[in-house]
Amino acid sequence: MTTWAYRPRPSLATTSQPMVARTAAQPGNQAVLRRLSASAGAAPQQTKGAAEAPCPPFHSFPEDIYQAMEAAWKRTNHGGEEVTEHGGRIVSDWRGKRKIRTGVGESESIHLPEEKFGDDTLSTFHTHPYSKAKGAHLGVGFSSDDIKGFVLGQQGGADYVTAGSCNFALTVADPAKRDACQDVDFEKRFRPVFNTTSGGVQNAVNQGNKAAIAGCGLCYYQACRPDPNSPIPRVGVLI
Numbered sequence: 001m002t003t004w005a006y007r008p009r010p011s012l013a014t015t016s017q018p019m020v021a022r023t024a025a026q027p028g029n030q031a032v033l034r035r036l037s038a039s040a041g042a043a044p045q046q047t048k049g050a051a052e053a054p055c056p057p058f059h060s061f062p063e064d065i066y067q068a069m070e071a072a073w074k075r076t077n078h079g080g081e082e083v084t085e086h087g088g089r090i091v092s093d094w095r096g097k098r099k100i101r102t103g104v105g106e107s108e109s110i111h112l113p114e115e116k117f118g119d120d121t122l123s124t125f126h127t128h129p130y131s132k133a134k135g136a137h138l139g140v141g142f143s144s145d146d147i148k149g150f151v152l153g154q155q156g157g158a159d160y161v162t163a164g165s166c167n168f169a170l171t172v173a174d175p176a177k178r179d180a181c182q183d184v185d186f187e188k189r190f191r192p193v194f195n196t197t198s199g200g201v202q203n204a205v206n207q208g209n210k211a212a213i214a215g216c217g218l219c220y221y222q223a224c225r226p227d228p229n230s231p232i233p234r235v236g237v238l239i
């Protein structure tokens with residue numbers, strides 16, 4: 001089966017934003033967790049940004065994927081001279097058993113492993129490392145081609161990225177709307193917003209992505225560690 005397996009990274013070169021290595025202050029994961037526990041059992045709240053699709057306000061990262069991303073990140077050599085993307089395909093195999101098939105990409109792209117006979121892809125993940133020469137950015141979310149690959153399908157119901165300080169998730173709220181966006185030029189939607197958004201490259205990427213997926217039935221989540229010594233939270237917040 002042909003899959004969209006080659007996904008180049010976004011160019012950050014045309015932005016006039018100051019390149020910061022740490023992500024800008026996030027909307028408080030501790031506050032999120034407090035809200036989560038306070039609203040346990042309550043119906044999901046609609047939040048800003050969810051107007052076009054019924055996106056739940058939070059997304060819990062599956063523990064096996066969380067662990068796999070952490071392990072993959074350690075292999076990227078982020079911040080070094082040469083970096084390598086790592087990733088994986090989470091499948092239900094021919095026996096119906098959940099498995100993570102891992103793969104290695106290049107410095108700015110990921111080659112996801114192909115499905116094996118009988119596999120049903122549930123989701124995929126990959127890393128976003130940056131070399132020292134490229135700014136060693138942490139916390140940079142999905143690229144336009146990541147979004148395109150996800151919309152074109154065969155990647156299951158969720159796509160995950162780890163960027164060292166933050167994990168990101170793309171999920172599907174409305175499959176029909178997603179399918180109607182197969183011909184969308186996501187880069188064309190992304191770039192002008194990215195180029196004019198302040199607050200650091202991470203925020204510019206997030207806002208660009210939000211504009212790119214508007215109306216496409218997708219939900220975009222971010223989970224960032226509150227400081228360099230803390231783990232990345234297991235729960236992402238809707239962007």
Ligand SMILES: [Zn+2]
Nearest residue numbers: 007142143146
């Ligand atoms: Zn990517």
